[in-house]
Amino acid sequence: MIxxxxxxxxxxxxxxxxxxxxxxxxxxxxxxxxxxxPEALRKKNRIVAEAxxxxxxxxxxxxxxxxxxxxxxxxxxxxxxxxxxxTETVHKEHGCVFKVDPAKCYFSPRLSYERMRIARQVQPSExxxxxxxxxxxxxIVIAKxxxxxxxxxxxxxxxxxxMLENVLLNRVHSRVAxxxxxAKSIVQKSLRxxxxxxxxxxxxxxxxxxxxxxxxxxxxxxxxHYYAFEHARKPEDPVEKVKAKVTExxxxxxxxxxxxxxxxxxxxxxxxxxxxxxxQARP
Numbered sequence: 355m356i357x358x359x360x361x362x363x364x365x366x367x368x369x370x371x372x373x374x375x376x377x378x379x380x381x382x383x384x385x386x387x388x389x390x391x392p393e394a395l396r397k398k399n400r401i402v403a404e405a406x407x408x409x410x411x412x413x414x415x416x417x418x419x420x421x422x423x424x425x426x427x428x429x430x431x432x433x434x435x436x437x438x439x440x441t442e443t444v445h446k447e448h449g450c451v452f453k454v455d456p457a458k459c460y461f462s463p464r465l466s467y468e469r470m471r472i473a474r475q476v477q478p479s480e481x482x483x484x485x486x487x488x489x490x491x492x493x494i495v496i497a498k499x500x501x502x503x504x505x506x507x508x509x510x511x512x513x514x515x516x517m518l519e520n521v522l523l524n525r526v527h528s529r530v531a532x533x534x535x536x537a538k539s540i541v542q543k544s545l546r547x548x549x550x551x552x553x554x555x556x557x558x559x560x561x562x563x564x565x566x567x568x569x570x571x572x573x574x575x576x577x578x579h580y581y582a583f584e585h586a587r588k589p590e591d592p593v594e595k596v597k598a599k600v601t602e603x604x605x606x607x608x609x610x611x612x613x614x615x616x617x618x619x620x621x622x623x624x625x626x627x628x629x630x631x632x633x634q635a636r637p
Contacts, residue, residue, distance in 0.1 A: 363405035368398060380406065381463055383456050384443030385414040388432065403436035414438050417456070427510040428460035428556070447491070448473075450498055453519050454489045458512040461489060464620055465555070468492075468630060472579055473499040475632075476551060483507070483549040483570045485537035485563060486556035490517035490530065493553075497526035505549075507533045507540050541566045550576045557583045557628060564603055568635060575609075575636035582629050583622060593618060596629045610636045 380389040387406050403416035415438045421431035441457040454461045478501040484493045493506035514534040521530045552567040554560040567578050586592035593616050604611045615632040
């Protein structure tokens with residue numbers, strides 16, 4: 355969040371109208387801050403970046419996000435603004451360490467609560483399939499907090515490179531199997547009917563891949579952690595909109611199901627939110 359101390363650092367450098375234009379939040383990944391600055395303030399990028407570093411002493415590099423998250427790897431274009439000229443860092447969370455390059459791999463520190471929320475549900479004897487693992491955060495937090503076996507899949511070769519490093523760094527190589535490829539084909543070829551639990555932390559692809567998450571579950575069924583982006587204006591309920599879409603698909607596939615948990619994870623834009631559904635599904 356933009357803290358009062360940051361506004362204090364900027365008070366003499368930006369006028370009140372400019373301060374009002376600033377986005378209210380930014381990401382801190384390890385010692386790198388990723389900021390967004392409105393077009394009207396782009397000439398003040400350096401001033402904002404230096405204030406971020408003054409207000410957050412752990413930050414050594416400030417990058418400007420110059421494009422939205424896009425393409426199949428969910429990357430955003432970043433431009434160096436201040437501090438050390440690098441994009442690789444080490445992020446610490448829940449007793450785990452993650453090497454990551456946010457210019458090459460998708461990573462969100464805002465999903466920290468979700469990672470632990472799911473890890474606490476996993477039983478020691480479970481088999482987990484993570485269909486969109488990124489640099490391995492969900493998988494490693496689960497493995498560090500249980501004795502579960504995790505199949506950790508991602509298509510991005512850079513993400514897989516860091517995931518392999520992170521599995522070794524966190525000493526969970528005996529429990530996390532890193533697999534590079536498309537989750538659809540991996541599940542079809544190698545991971546049918548093996549999982550007690552499936553993770554789908556890629557909202558753009560979750561609905562399209564839901565059939566394959568169900569295919570990965572054991573014959574008796576299991577739990578799917580499903581994420582979606584949803585648009586909703588008042589009085590619409592974004593969670594109910596996501597549940598309606600998922601319900602229609604599960605019924606068409608002849609699955610019984612219920613939703614033991616559902617929540618709004620975070621806001622992502624005007625009238626847009628990220629929704630998490632825990633789905634207990636049975637053929």
